[in-house]
Amino acid sequence: MTQQHINESRVQDMIECIAQFTSTPGKGTTRLTYSAEHRDVRDYLLSKMKEAGLKTREDAVGNIFGRIEGKKPDLPPVLVGSHFDSVPNGGNFDGPAGVVAGLETAFVFHELGIKPERPIEIIAMIEEEGGRFGSGLLGSRLLTGQVKQQELHELKDQNGISVAQAMSDFGLDPSRSGEVVLSAGSLHAFLELHIEQGPILEQNQEDIGIVTEVVSLSQIEVTVTGAAGHAGTTPMNARKDAMVGSAAVIARIPGIVAEVDKAAVGTVGRIVAQPGGANVIPNSVTFSVDIRSPQAENVAEIKDKLRTELKQLSDSGLTFEINEKITIPSTPMAEGIQKQFAKDADASGVKWRWMPSGAGHDAMILSKITQTGLIFVPSRDGISHAPEEWTDYDKLAKGIEVIFRTAKALSE
Numbered sequence: 001m002t003q004q005h006i007n008e009s010r011v012q013d014m015i016e017c018i019a020q021f022t023s024t025p026g027k028g029t030t031r032l033t034y035s036a037e038h039r040d041v042r043d044y045l046l047s048k049m050k051e052a053g054l055k056t057r058e059d060a061v062g063n064i065f066g067r068i069e070g071k072k073p074d075l076p077p078v079l080v081g082s083h084f085d086s087v088p089n090g091g092n093f094d095g096p097a098g099v100v101a102g103l104e105t106a107f108v109f110h111e112l113g114i115k116p117e118r119p120i121e122i123i124a125m126i127e128e129e130g131g132r133f134g135s136g137l138l139g140s141r142l143l144t145g146q147v148k149q150q151e152l153h154e155l156k157d158q159n160g161i162s163v164a165q166a167m168s169d170f171g172l173d174p175s176r177s178g179e180v181v182l183s184a185g186s187l188h189a190f191l192e193l194h195i196e197q198g199p200i201l202e203q204n205q206e207d208i209g210i211v212t213e214v215v216s217l218s219q220i221e222v223t224v225t226g227a228a229g230h231a232g233t234t235p236m237n238a239r240k241d242a243m244v245g246s247a248a249v250i251a252r253i254p255g256i257v258a259e260v261d262k263a264a265v266g267t268v269g270r271i272v273a274q275p276g277g278a279n280v281i282p283n284s285v286t287f288s289v290d291i292r293s294p295q296a297e298n299v300a301e302i303k304d305k306l307r308t309e310l311k312q313l314s315d316s317g318l319t320f321e322i323n324e325k326i327t328i329p330s331t332p333m334a335e336g337i338q339k340q341f342a343k344d345a346d347a348s349g350v351k352w353r354w355m356p357s358g359a360g361h362d363a364m365i366l367s368k369i370t371q372t373g374l375i376f377v378p379s380r381d382g383i384s385h386a387p388e389e390w391t392d393y394d395k396l397a398k399g400i401e402v403i404f405r406t407a408k409a410l411s412e
Contacts, residue, residue: 002347002348002349004348004397004401005108005112005401005404006104006108006397006398006400006401006404007104007107007108008393008394008396008397010104010107011100011104011393011396011397011400012393014048014096014100014103014104015092015093015096015097015100015393015396016092017044018041018044018045018084018092018096018099018100019092019096021037021040021041021044022037022086023035023036023037024088024089027089027387028088028089028090028091028386028387029086029089029090029091029092029387030086030087030088030089030090030131031084031085031086032085032086032088032131032132032157033062033085033126033127033131033132033133033138033166034062034126034132034166034167034169034170034172035132038062038084038085038126038170039170041084042058042062042064042084042124045064045084045099045103045124046058046064046066048103049064049066049103049106049122050066051107052066052103052106052107052109052110053068053106053110054066054067054068054106054122055067055069059179059180060172060173060176060177060179060180061126061139061142061167061172061177061180062126062139062167062170062172063123063124063125063126063139063142063143063180064084064123064124065121065122065123066102066103066106066121066122067119067120067121067122068106068109068110068116068119068120068121068122069115069119070115070116070117070118070119070120070411071115071116071117071118072117072118073119075117075118075119075188076118076185076186076187076188076370077118077119077120077121077187077188078116078118078119078120078121078187078188078189078190078191078407078410078411079120079121079122079123079187079189079190079191079366079370080101080102080105080120080121080122080123080190080191080192080403080407081098081099081101081102081122081123081124081125081192082095082096082097082098082099082101082102082123082124082125082128082192082193082194082361082362083095083098083099083124083125083126083127083128083129083139083362084096084099084124084125084126085126085127085128085129085131085132086129086131087129087131087385088131089386089387090129090131090384090385090386090387090389091383091384091385091386091387091388091389091390092389092390093195093379093384093389093390093391093396094129094194094195094197094384094385094389095128095129095194097193097194097195097377097391097396097399098192098193098194099122099124100396100400101193101396101399101400101403102122102123102124102403103122104400104404105120105122105400105403105404105407106120106122108404109408114408116408116411116412117411117412118188118411119411120407120411125139125140125143125362126138126139127139128140128361128362130219130325132157132166133155133156133157133163133166134155134157134221134270134288134325135151135155135219135325135326136219136325136326136360137326137328137360137362137365138155138163139362140362140365140366141365142177142180142181143180143181143182143365143366144181144182144365144366144368144369145178145181146365146368147177149174149175149177149178151163152164152167152174152177153174158272182369183369184368184369184370185369185370186369186370187366187369187370188370188371188410188411189334189337189370189371189372189373189410190362190363190366190367190370190371190372190373191337191372191373191374191403191406191407191410192361192362192363192372192373192374192375193374193375193376193377193399193400193403194359194361194374194375194376194377195376195377195378195379195384195389195391196209196376196377196378196379196382197359197379197382197384197385198358198379198382198384199379199381199382200353200355200382201353201376201377201378201379202378202379202380202381202382204353205351206351206352206353206378207345207350207351207352207377207378207395207398207399208341208345208350208351208352208375208376208377208398208399208402209352209353209354209355209375209376210338210341210342210345210352210353210354210355210373210375211333211338211355211356211357211363211373211374211375211376212332212333212338212354212355212356213294213330213331213332213333213356213357214328214330214331214333214356214357214359214360214361214363214364214374215292215293215294215330215356215357215358216292216293216294216295216296216298216299216328216329216330217290217291217292217299217326217327217328217360218290218291218292218299218303218324218326218327218328219288219289219290219291219325219326219327220288220289220291220303220322220323220324220325221286221287221288221289221322221323221325222246222249222286222287222288222289222306222310222320222321222322222323223284223285223286223320223321223323224242224245224246224249224284224285224286224287224310224313224318224319224320225242225283225284225318225319225320225321226239226240226241226242226245226281226282226283226284226316226317226318227239227240227281227283227317228275228280228281228282228283229280229281230279230280230281231278231279231280231281232279234281239281240281240283240316240317240318241281241282241316242273242282242283242284242285242318243273243281243282243285244316245285245313245316245318246271246285246287248313249306249309249310249313250268250271250287252309253266253268253289253306254266256302256305256306256309257291257302259305260293260298260301260302260305261293261295261298261301261302263293263294264291264292264293264298264299264302265290265291265292265293265358266289266290266291266292266302267289267290268287268288268289268290269288269290270287270288271285271286271287271288272285272286272287273285274286288325289306291303292358292359294330294356295330296329296330299327307322310322328360328364328365331364331367332367333363333367333372333373333374334367334371334372334373336371337371337372337373337406337410338354338373340373340406340409340410341373341375341402341406344401344402344405344406344409345402347405348398348401348402348405350398350399350401350402355376357374357376361374373406375399375402375403376399377391377395377396377398377399378391378392378395379391380392
């Protein structure tokens with residue numbers, strides 16, 4: 001029988017403990033960056049890292065690290081982990097599954113007394129989801145020098161609090177954010193385990209997916225501006241209703257996406273109307289648009305067609321503005337790590353498949369500075385970003401077994 005190293009009950013305990021740190025108990029996981037829940041889970045993760053024998057640190061923006069020292073400590077480390085923030089009312093596994101994969105890998109090294117040649121570092125990253133500040137993958141983008149200091153003052157949450165202000169309130173110094181940047185060559189590799197957030201693995205009764213590439217994605221924010229007015233006294237033909245104009249454009253998005261690329265997807269997940277009174281015609285509506293496709297040129301074409309649609313709002317006396325939040329081309333994962341994942345999956349008796357990722361992950365950002373590998377574990381019914389999100393613990397343990405074996409191989 002193939003030797004398995006992962007303690008499934010410990011994995012379950014860590015997932016369940018992390019899930020307790022939410023501002024919406026009973027209504028899914030809400031753990032926004034620089035919140036009280038962030039502070040609580042940080043303290044928990046640091047304590048577990050120390051329990052696993054790791055040397056811990058928190059960087060200037062709040063990313064958490066735990067280090068397994070290598071026989072050759074000057075060698076660039078293998079980094080293993082994921083993010084620990086959540087979307088509002090999300091699930092227990094999105095992000096924490098990968099953080100726990102790193103923690104459990106560390107526990108196995110510690111318990112078996114394995115001293116790797118090169119160091120291994122476990123990481124728990126901030127603000128991957130963009131759930132608070134609307135700009136996803138912030139932790140890994142900060143690590144790779146893709147965020148300018150000014151952006152920390154410009155990015156704000158729904159209460160108007162900037163990233164910089166939230167950092168200060170949390171006890172961090174935003175002026176030191178440049179200190180976290182990792183140079184090319186400073187890491188040997190980055191490994192991430194994540195839940196699939198789709199139905200393919202479960203439908204095919206497979207244990208893990210080895211990701212070949214992350215599709216191109218773009219997140220934009222559209223603001224449509226009209227004129228406020230009294231809901232009861234302003235005739236319909238005299239209105240400049242920003243909500244009506246926005247709704248017409250939003251309704252066209254599925255058709256635009258389908259016209260360009262059958263494999264593409266487009267989503268409007270956030271809408272804010274101003275001034276927000278039930279008896280006031282909105283003078284401003286801001287909505288997000290998330291566009292993804294295996295081909296970057298198709299993402300660009302969808303945005304062009306959306307802009308054309310928005311220009312037609314001038315016929316109704318409306319204007320618009322587009323704010324590009326983030327645009328990332330498709331990102332291949334390192335071929336050598338893909339092959340190592342496959343070798344270790346076979347050695348541990350795990351059923352696997354090659355697959356692309358339709359979701360953006362920290363692994364694609366960190367590929368700017370190091371070789372990266374990403375694996376998926378099954379999501380029940382393909383559900384994610386919802387309280388019903390679930391991954392069976394035996395499946396999660398199988399994925400972590402592969403992460404452990406590959407981390408060990410890369411550190412030798």
